[in-house]
Amino acid sequence: xxxxxxxxxxxxxxxxxxxxxxxxxxxxxxxxxxxxxxxxxxxxxxxxxxxxxxxxxxxxxxxxxxxxxxxxxxxxxxxxxxxxxxxxxxxxxxxxxxxxxxxxxxxxxxxxxxxxxxxxxxxxxxxxxxxxxxxxxxxxxxxxxxxxxxxxxxxxxxxxxxxxxxxxxxxxxxxxxxxxxxxxxxxxxxxxxxxxxxxxxxxxxxxxxxxxxxxxxxxxxxxxxxxxxxxxxxxxxxxxxxxxxxxxxxxxxxxxxxxxxxxxxxxxxxxxxxxxxxxxxxxxxxxxxxxxxxxxxxxxxxxxxxxxxxxxxxxxxxxxxxxxxxxxxxxxxxxxxxxxxxxxxxxxxxxxxxxxxxxxxxxxxxxxxxxxxxxxxxx
Amino acid sequence: xxxxxxxxxxxxxxxxxxxxxxxxxxxxxxxxxxxxxxxxxxxxxxxxxxxxxxxxxxxxxxxxxxxxxxxxxxxxxxxxxxxxxxxxxxxxxxxxxxxxxxxxxxxxxxxxxxxxxxxxxxxxxxxxxxxxxxxxxxxxxxxxxxxxxxxxxxxxxxxxxxxxxxxxxxxxxxxxxxxxxxxxxxxxxxxxxxxxxxxxxxxxxxxxxxxxxxxxxxxxxxxxxxxxxxxxxxxxxxxxxxxxxxxxxxxxxxxxxxxxxxxxxxxxxxxxxxxxxxxxxx
Numbered sequence: 190x191x192x193x194x195x196x197x198x199x200x201x202x203x204x205x206x207x208x209x210x211x212x213x214x215x216x217x218x219x220x221x222x223x224x225x226x227x228x229x230x231x232x233x234x235x236x237x238x239x240x241x242x243x244x245x246x247x248x249x250x251x252x253x254x255x256x257x258x259x260x261x262x263x264x265x266x267x268x269x270x271x272x273x274x275x276x277x278x279x280x281x282x283x284x285x286x287x288x289x290x291x292x293x294x295x296x297x298x299x300x301x302x303x304x305x306x307x308x309x310x311x312x313x314x315x316x317x318x319x320x321x322x323x324x325x326x327x328x329x330x331x332x333x334x335x336x337x338x339x340x341x342x343x344x345x346x347x348x349x350x351x352x353x354x355x356x357x358x359x360x361x362x363x364x365x366x367x368x369x370x371x372x373x374x375x376x377x378x379x380x381x382x383x384x385x386x387x388x389x390x391x392x393x394x395x396x397x398x399x400x401x402x403x404x405x406x407x408x409x410x411x412x413x414x415x416x417x418x419x420x421x422x423x424x425x426x427x428x429x430x431x432x433x434x435x436x437x438x439x440x441x442x443x444x445x446x447x448x449x450x451x452x453x454x455x456x457x458x459x460x461x462x463x464x465x466x467x468x469x470x471x472x473x474x475x476x477x478x479x480x481x482x483x484x485x486x487x488x489x490x491x492x493x494x495x496x497x498x499x500x501x502x503x504x505x506x507x508x509x510x511x512x513x514x515x516x517x518x519x520x521x522x523x524x525x526x527x528x529x530x531x532x533x534x535x536x537x538x539x540x541x542x543x544x545x546x547x548x549x550x551x552x553x554x555x556x557x558x559x560x561x562x563x564x565x566x567x568x
Numbered sequence: 569x570x571x572x573x574x575x576x577x578x579x580x581x582x583x584x585x586x587x588x589x590x591x592x593x594x595x596x597x598x599x600x601x602x603x604x605x606x607x608x609x610x611x612x613x614x615x616x617x618x619x620x621x622x623x624x625x626x627x628x629x630x631x632x633x634x635x636x637x638x639x640x641x642x643x644x645x646x647x648x649x650x651x652x653x654x655x656x657x658x659x660x661x662x663x664x665x666x667x668x669x670x671x672x673x674x675x676x677x678x679x680x681x682x683x684x685x686x687x688x689x690x691x692x693x694x695x696x697x698x699x700x701x702x703x704x705x706x707x708x709x710x711x712x713x714x715x716x717x718x719x720x721x722x723x724x725x726x727x728x729x730x731x732x733x734x735x736x737x738x739x740x741x742x743x744x745x746x747x748x749x750x751x752x753x754x755x756x757x758x759x760x761x762x763x764x765x766x767x768x769x770x771x772x773x774x775x776x777x778x779x780x781x782x783x784x785x786x787x788x789x790x791x792x793x794x795x796x797x798x799x800x801x802x803x804x805x806x807x808x809x810x811x812x813x814x815x816x817x818x819x820x821x822x823x824x825x826x827x828x829x830x831x832x833x834x835x836x837x838x839x840x841x842x843x844x845x846x847x848x849x850x
Contacts, residue, residue: 243750263753270754276747280769289765290755334751341755 192220192377193254193344195240200249202232202239202401209235210401213249222371222378224392226385228424232401237347237381242266253345269338270347273354275330277322283309283333284318290341308336311370328359335367339374346371348380352387364390385425389413397421415461419473422547427473429523431498432551435462435470442548444472444496448519450538453496459543469551472496476524478545481514481531482538496546498523498539502531605829608822623823626807631827633801637718638786638831641725642779648730649778653738653771654763658749676731684795687724691715691796720796721803725786733778740774741767773843780839784832804828 195217202210210232217223225233238244240251242263251259258266277286284305291301309315312332317325322333331351338346348367352360368391371378382388388395389409396406397420405412405421416422419430433446442460444453464470474496484499500518507513511526516539525539608619624631652672659665675683690696693714701707715723744767752766768775793803804824811821 241754243753263750264756264758267756268754270751272747272751274745274747276745276751278748278752278766278770280772289752289757293756293761337751337755 191344191375194219195345195377195379196250196252196255197236197240198250198252200236200239200251201247202235202244203247204235204244208401210239213401213403215396215403215406217377217379219377220375222368222380222391222393224380224382224388224395225398226382226388226395226424227398227404228383230400231398233381233383233398234349235401236398237270237349237379240379241268241270241347267343268345268347269341269343270349271331271334271338271351273350275327275334275354277330277333277337279323281322282318283314283320283322283325286322286333287336287340290337294341304340308340311339312336312366327355328363331355331363335370339370342374344377346376346378348378350381350383353382353384360387367391397424416473416547417463419471419547419549422473422549425475426477427475427547429476429479429525430471430473431518431521431523433470433472433548434468435464435548436467444470444548448498448500448521450497450499455494455496455543455546459494460546460548462546462548464548464550470548471551473547473549474541474545476513477511477526479525479539479541481516481525481527482540483531484536484538494543496541496543498541500537500539502533502535502537504533505530604822604825607818608826611819619819619823620826623820623827626820627804627824629801630804630807633718634787634803634828635831637721637725637803638783641722641729641786642783644722644726645730645733645782646775646779648726649734649737649775650763650768652730652734653741654767656738657741657744657767658759658763672734673731675728676735678728680728680789681791681795683724683728684792687720687727687792688716688795691720691723716796717799718797721793724792724796725789728792729782729786733775733782736778737771737775740771744770776839776842780835783835787828787832 195215197213197215197217200210200213201208213236215223225236227233235244239246242258242261242265246259249259250257253266253268278289281289287305287308288301291304296304305318309318312335314329314332314336317329317333322330325333331354334351351367352363355363364387380388380391385395389412392409394406395409395412397404397412399418399420404424405417407415412421413425416425416427423430431446431448433444433449436443436445437457438454440457442455442457442462444455445451498516498518500516500523502514503517503522504515505512507530508526511528512530514525514527514531514537516523516525516537518539523539531537609615609617611618652668656665656669659668678686688695691714692698693712693716695714697715698707698712702709702712748766748770749762752762757766788805789803790805790809793806794809797803804827808821808824811817811824
């Protein structure tokens with residue numbers, strides 16, 4: 190079966206008086222792969238479970254292929270789900286797990302056997318039919334779960350952090366397998382994840398949730414390069430932030446501030462600026478988009494169209510391809526990647542190209558962003 | 569050498585620790601058990617099967633009666649505990665689940681002898697059950713019959729033991745990975761199918777343990793058949809009490825006891841075998 194469209198209109202969900210989701214609107218095209226992304230507690234799993242029918246909606250509607258399914262129980266929705274814990278039935282073999290949905294539908298035995306075989310081939314588990322599921326590895330269990338979900342040709346596949354229990358290497362290959370299967374079968378898929386790289390690698394469109402509301406929905410490129418809020422910018426890795434004073438000068442933007450060396454003069458078209466008026470603002474950028482220069486050394490003159498911050502290296506760690514330096518700038522830590530290790534205590538300039546800058550209005554202090562909260566999670 | 573002595577000392581220490589328990593089991597359980605088996609097979613002229621033959625000759629009807637009652641009660645208890653546990657696990661109405669959870673445990677706290685007395689007043693010809701049925705217009709007064717026979721024993725056993733098995737089964741069901749239930753709903757399974765094909769198979773070991781414990785308890789209850797079923801055939805416990813109290817006939821009473829052991833042992837053996845097989849498969 191081909192994928193179907195899903196329409197979520199003004200959906201709200203509450204758990205015992207606590208509002209978990211508020212006014213969610215989202216249109217999903219047939220065959221589209223959507224990732225719901227956000228930190229723990231943002232409501233992404235609740236949204237998925239509401240779509241599956243396990244959590245009742247307090248208000249709003251869910252329409253699948255134009256039909257309102259808001260009041261339907263899970264067993265009547267025709268949405269296949271993959272669970273974080275795999276949720277295989279331990280008392281059944283691989284084949285029995287996969288054939289259970291087919292047996293419920295009273296399909297003839299020969300058809301069930303053929304379909305199970307087809308599914309095993311699809312997920313690369315030929316010859317595992319009679320294996321007990323408790324004797325499989327994590328990756329194999331996840332494949333069985335996928336085969337079981339796909340056995341009845343569902344139009345929609347819901348994925349609840351399906352890869353988070355797998356080890357890193359298998360997770361990377363499963364990403365591509367799940368995505369290529371989804372494309373091959375033309376399913377509509379919705380993935381819940383807290384891993385932004387996974388979301389971008391797998392999804393056609395990423396939806397970032399913040400405290401039960403949609404913070405931004407867009408292609409991975411849009412979300413990554415054009416975040417609409419400090420929250421999204423920080424969640425997508427732009428965790429370095431500083432307070433600036435912003436002035437528009439024709440088609441240029443001038444930034445100045447305590448932590449900035451001199452005044453940065455930047456072309457307005459290059460910068461992702463959500464600020465329309467002159468005044469206080471907050472700048473966000475990613476550590477891998479900046480580079481480190483030693484003040485006074487050759488090549489350091491090439492700083493036009495850059496924002497330059499001056500500080501001292503306070504820590505470095507080796508990530509394999511780069512060294513991640515913690516640079517102390519005006520008392521705040523900034524994370525900056527650089528191919529060469531800089532010694533601790535060395536005075537350095539951090540240069541950020543205009544295209545890597547995200548500028549938002551500053552409300553209160555620059556610290557009033559989720560950046561601090563994200564620090565712990567993303568490195 | 570040092571190591572060896574310290575190991576020996578450790579062993580000795582732990583042996584000393586469990587010695588009181590061992591002695592208690594030995595003197596209060598194993599010794600009388602062995603003694604009663606010997607009594608059952610030993611006469612003035614040495615070893616004999618005559619006590620067993622006499623016991624079977626007199627009471628073969630009661631042996632089958634006992635076995636049937638206990639097996640039937642175990643089956644019904646299993647059914648009810650699955651139904652109650654299943655509703656507690658899969659029920660959607662929060663208040664109905666709450667009430668059931670609160671209600672079902674009550675009989676646990678009532679001793680068998682009190683349960684027997686309760687059932688006497690409830691199940692008699694002019695008992696509460698028939699009065700209710702008659703006053704409710706469900707039944708004519710002339711149709712009223714006493715349930716104080718095998719049915720009474722069965723009802724009392726089921727009433728008294730269902731909460732015990734349900735307690736174990738519902739606990740095991742609650743401890744299941746909920747997502748295995750949700751996954752079944754997600755692929756389209758209804759509530760009954762989930763109970764029978766997903767939930768019950770996963771709690772089978774607990775259910776079997778509960779049922780076997782219940783079986784053994786019911787096998788050894790004296791008060792209930794004595795109070796509810798004052799006629800023949802009756803249960804072996806009543807016969808044993810009768811042999812001892814009226815005749816001082818210990819050999820036959822012990823032979824009857826041996827038959828009870830045998831009926832229990834068959835179940836225990838089946839259970840253990842199942843456990844070994846499962847361990848081998850896992």
